[in-house]
Amino acid sequence: MTALARCFLLAVILFLYLPVFVMVAMAFNDSALYTLPLVPTLRWFEALASNEKLLAASRNSLVIAAATSVIATILGTMASLALSRRHFRGRSLLQILLLPPISIPWLITGTAMLVFFFWTGIGRGIHAMMIGHVALAIPYVVLIVGAGMQSVRVDLEEAAMSLGSTPFHAFVSVTLPLLAPSIAAAALFAFAVSLDQFVVSYFLSTPGVSTLPVEIYSSIRQGFTPEINAVSTIFLGASTLLILLFAQLSSLGGHRGRG
């Protein structure tokens, strides 16, 4: 029974990774039409180096992701602090309000942003995409930092205050260092959310300025060039590293209820 279960699990995982393998294989395959057999080559990576459009889009993606990460982490951490430590009327309502950005289909949020930004003159472009990405990342940051806050006991701050710390000093010298891994994990998560974001970027991009996912999409619609596989392989590698880092900072798996 266990062997059967494990086989099934592996089959599922293979299914999940099939396109990934294909993509990586094709990135190194010398065939413009994605035919077998596999002939190893690096020409797509070389072509990528001179594909200005893709490179510009990649740069935009990275810049926006970095900015999103920083802004969303700061704002989200602040909000998380207020929501976890202070008990006040309307707290549950505020926590519920964090759900719409991540639970409403991004199609709706994206088009809503397009409509509103157009109407108010904010327009489209990198700044618009950034506003959107940060809004989508904030709930995740609040969630992750909030979870981290749960494990920082309240009496630690009380102990610091009993020893003479003002509330601010207690926060800086006790809570913040203990929260650092969660904050870092949240920052990484926000970065990854932004990097992979397609729908909102799609609606907020302009012909000249787009992010990598949007560029890939128009490329698919028009006529796919294998450089896309190459750049995606690179991003896959980077995302993998990020997620491994994230897993290190916040323990995963093997938890039974409260850890």
Place this chain on the structure above:
Amino acid sequence: MAGDRTGQNPPGRGRQGWATAGLLMPAYGWLTLAVFLPLCAMLFFSVLKTAPVANRPLEVTFDHYLAFVRRPYLFDVAWTSIQLGLWTTGLCAVLGLPAALALARSTYGRSRKVLLLLIILPFWTNGLVRVFSWTMVLREGGILDQAVHLVAPSAPPLTLLYSFPAVIIGLVHAYLPYMVLTCYLALTSVEDAVVEAARSLGARNAVIFWKIILPLSLPGLASGAVLIFVPVIGSFMEPRILGGRIGVTMGTVIEDQFTKAFNWPLGAALSFIMLAVVLVVFGASSRLLSRGKASLGGAAP
């Protein structure tokens, strides 16, 4: 009567209210600007005749909402979207629950952590590229076709691409990890002690599965279903890329209104209809989940 202070705050910390507001304002201000106000704007747009441009007067109308009822074509599209949702959710449940079961009950320690990581990784590969990779696999002359012909050379060419099943495959592939994770989380909340207690009372494996494990995994199935159904009915990426001409869903229609037809008010109205469906799904599922929790009572810690 000694003093009539109602000291809600500890001494010396009377200004807490301001500090709390200060911490919350930036994040919620941003969310208001980027999410809540836009949704209101879209609501407003959905009742306009045409998009407000320069000097054109604003006319309020419910035409666009009624269009949904009047044009049967939109009904078919909506039905397609719902079918996509149901098929995807169903297949994800059929594949995801056993996988989660295997993960929760047949793997341990290090290998479990590795497997979990493997399941989560695809989240962070670029969704678009994954979908495109499926085109490479499924199309005529693609990987699958070539593989089949290696084994059976006289078989007819595989035309899986640009069909409903192709879209389903792409969607299931994209959303399966959600179901595996939610079911896994629900299953790992079943303490070993509960199963052991059942065994000590004489229950055999089949009974334990049906009466304890399956019911306790239902919240995982339910939340996974919601996490999958909602985005799927709004998807336009996978239907477009994998469905070609037949890949017309609510998502693609709405997208068209904003990028090609420039009929923003119609797009807005359709979006809100979809939002209504989403809210109904959330409402139903939360009631289902809380009822499920009540009936389980003290079964799970």
Place this chain on the structure above:
Amino acid sequence: MVGVEAASVAKLYGSKPVLDDVNMTFEAGRLTTLLGPSGSGKTTLLRIIAGLIAPDGGRIRFGTEDVTDAPVWTRNIGMVFQSYALFPHMNVYQNVVFGLNRRGIRGSDAKREVLRALDMVHLSGFERRRPKELSGGQQQRVALARAIVTRPRVLLLDEPLSALDRRLRQSMQVELRQIQRDSGLTTILVTHDQEEALVLSDSVAILDRGRIVQQGRPSEVYERPRTPFAASFLGDANFFAGRVGPDGIETPSGLIRVEERLPALGSTATVAVRPEKMTIGPAGAVQHADNRIEATLQEIVYAGAVSTFILRTADGTEIKVLNQNADAPELSPGTVVEATWSRARTILLQT
């Protein structure tokens, strides 16, 4: 060294009074224990004195200074929490030096004080260790060192020993007593453990549902409890109720004589007798006894050094007698025995 005074302190949670007009003096340089069951308000009172909670009424004074509105970080206290609350990301030295740094004491001056405090709690050499590398008892001692190194005006201990196992708890009680005596700090201890209260305190205050039931030296509170609650919370007690007659209290179990002045004739009264103050023997063995009650021996609970005898009188009252296992006569359950005690040992209670 200052004393602490709580004057008319009140605290409500919603409409429920957690502390109700509490008046207490904590003598300078002495260890006072707040003893009570959970929900009695003892921890709330401690936290109000610390400044972590604001009272809804009343004042707190350290010496002559009214600190009621002063924030906790200005009160110059030392506090040991039930969970120790050691900073996990700092080692022992950094934990202990934390309060000193806040007061501007750094460098070699600080180091001297830290080593002195660690020596006092018998943890010299542990400076580099991290809290998670320490045992429960060691963590507790670091928490104590951290609280006393700053020579605070008041030392507050919130059930500091409750997380330790029995043996460790007993040895720590002795150590704690020693440290308090050596440092001479005004100390307030909160506990629900009556043995702890008896061993450690110069003064005990028993709390019940937000009120102080009785306060005084341990021996005083133990030997002469004023209410049934005090009698049964601190120690064990046998209760007898009846009407006041000319010679004593007439109870269903018999006439009980007291040494104190009797209340008004005909009024109801309740008395208590501690189990260890009674002597058990075969019926009729003792010739002259102030108080004698005959009963059937139900059960003997043997506990090595002592045994508890559970008796039942003819009128159904259960009596517990605690005697040392020295030269006691052999008694078996089912026989009729008698419990005797002197009139001085009868405690007249106010109900």
